[in-house]
Amino acid sequence: MEIKKSTLYxxxxxxxxxxxxxxxxxxxxxxxxxxxxxIVESEKKSRRFIKKILPEKNQDxxxxxxxxxxxxxxxxxxxxxxxxxxxxxxLMSDSGNPVIADPGASVINSAHILKINxxxxxxxxxxxxxxxxxxxxxxxxxxxxxxxxxxxxRTKQLKYLEKKSIKYYETQIFIETPYRNxxxxxxxxxxxxxxxxxxxxxxxxxxxxKIISLPIxxxxxxxxxxxxxxxxxxxxxx
Amino acid sequence: MEIKKSTLYxxxxxxxxxxxxxxxxxxxxxxxxxxxxxIVESEKKSRRFIKKILPEKNQDxxxxxxxxxxxxxxxxxxxxxxxxxxxxxxLMSDSGNPVIADPGASVINSAHILKINxxxxxxxxxxxxxxxxxxxxxxxxxxxxxxxxxxxxRTKQLKYLEKKSIKYYETQIFIETPYRNxxxxxxxxxxxxxxxxxxxxxxxxxxxxKIISLPIxxxxxxxxxxxxxxxxxxxxxx
Numbered sequence: 001m002e003i004k005k006s007t008l009y010x011x012x013x014x015x016x017x018x019x020x021x022x023x024x025x026x027x028x029x030x031x032x033x034x035x036x037x038x039i040v041e042s043e044k045k046s047r048r049f050i051k052k053i054l055p056e057k058n059q060d061x062x063x064x065x066x067x068x069x070x071x072x073x074x075x076x077x078x079x080x081x082x083x084x085x086x087x088x089x090x091l092m093s094d095s096g097n098p099v100i101a102d103p104g105a106s107v108i109n110s111a112h113i114l115k116i117n118x119x120x121x122x123x124x125x126x127x128x129x130x131x132x133x134x135x136x137x138x139x140x141x142x143x144x145x146x147x148x149x150x151x152x153x154r155t156k157q158l159k160y161l162e163k164k165s166i167k168y169y170e171t172q173i174f175i176e177t178p179y180r181n182x183x184x185x186x187x188x189x190x191x192x193x194x195x196x197x198x199x200x201x202x203x204x205x206x207x208x209x210k211i212i213s214l215p216i217x218x219x220x221x222x223x224x225x226x227x228x229x230x231x232x233x234x235x236x237x238x
Numbered sequence: 239m240e241i242k243k244s245t246l247y248x249x250x251x252x253x254x255x256x257x258x259x260x261x262x263x264x265x266x267x268x269x270x271x272x273x274x275x276x277i278v279e280s281e282k283k284s285r286r287f288i289k290k291i292l293p294e295k296n297q298d299x300x301x302x303x304x305x306x307x308x309x310x311x312x313x314x315x316x317x318x319x320x321x322x323x324x325x326x327x328x329l330m331s332d333s334g335n336p337v338i339a340d341p342g343a344s345v346i347n348s349a350h351i352l353k354i355n356x357x358x359x360x361x362x363x364x365x366x367x368x369x370x371x372x373x374x375x376x377x378x379x380x381x382x383x384x385x386x387x388x389x390x391x392r393t394k395q396l397k398y399l400e401k402k403s404i405k406y407y408e409t410q411i412f413i414e415t416p417y418r419n420x421x422x423x424x425x426x427x428x429x430x431x432x433x434x435x436x437x438x439x440x441x442x443x444x445x446x447x448k449i450i451s452l453p454i455x456x457x458x459x460x461x462x463x464x465x466x467x468x469x470x471x472x473x474x475x476x
Contacts, residue, residue, distance in 0.1 A: 022263060098370060118449050131337065132337040142378075
């Protein structure tokens, strides 16, 4: 008899309101349906996601471990106990892919240390969708997460990213806490060069999806309200 | 009557041999089924992809424009003529997402200039899957494409990426022409620091998928043949 090695599946959830069954592959559905042990960012949101895509799955039968902020690897290794006993597990964050601008890397890392099979499933990533729809260079790009909050440091960082995008022909991708999006956009219009390309990808994979890519000079005429909308920002040259 | 604005869909194809209908969402299937005009890397591979997922779709009825190496934007704008006439179009590369380490950015860029709707569909990206399964930092990462071929320059570049990964806690992602993979791996084992983490993600989204993430010191004992296998390499710290 073949002994099946247990696997840690990395499970993407929806990023927008395109969240019907039409938007998930039946492979992902089948795998998620087979898993009882989950490591998640929040139990509530993961249960809601599973309920939506697999309403028949018995939720009483599921076990959830919430990733806490504790970076102690010994703890994280304990998360993986069901895998050591031969059970498959699923790693999930609240939105999109775990790890990318989301928790999960330390869990994957522990799995590698323990020689556990790691299997990423295919799903939506706002950073990837933002990049491919920007019209900017996809041969070379950097994701830097959040910008500094302090205006002086933020301006400095924006100018540094702009310079880097020209010098290395490298697309610069970053995000912002959604309630600060409008502020960030206003600042970019003010401090970036008129020739710099800025792409704004908002509410990706939603009915309200909006993707606008323009040189800063043309952004000055553009009216868009990004307040509280999840948005990816990209600057670069064409 | 509402006039529907025509849309340029960015369509991902399969990256490995997990290429059955089980691995594609019915939303993607429905959109691809409605499109007659495609801008593609190669007509032959795109026709084969469509045949596989939509065997009933009439192939005689489809129009393909192959993206050539000509960077003349006037030409690229001509690709988009069906969109100007109100038809939807699909942009496709031979493997995975267009734009990312693939052609397509200039087409998207022209669409933005012409104020045409751009809509990215969700699908597999080896770079994204490689990153989330590496156990390395997903809050900050850079994709740099191919390394220089010349050994001296390549060594210099590897050491530069290693230094950058430590200094900025930034994961470095790169790829290689598949028949040079073993050579690159051997060089990394030789020139990188024993503590540097190296993740190798090979044949992603295939039955032969292999993901190994280890410090260089432990890679020395590892035997793996990457020859001619599509592979993503990542270096960083844990």
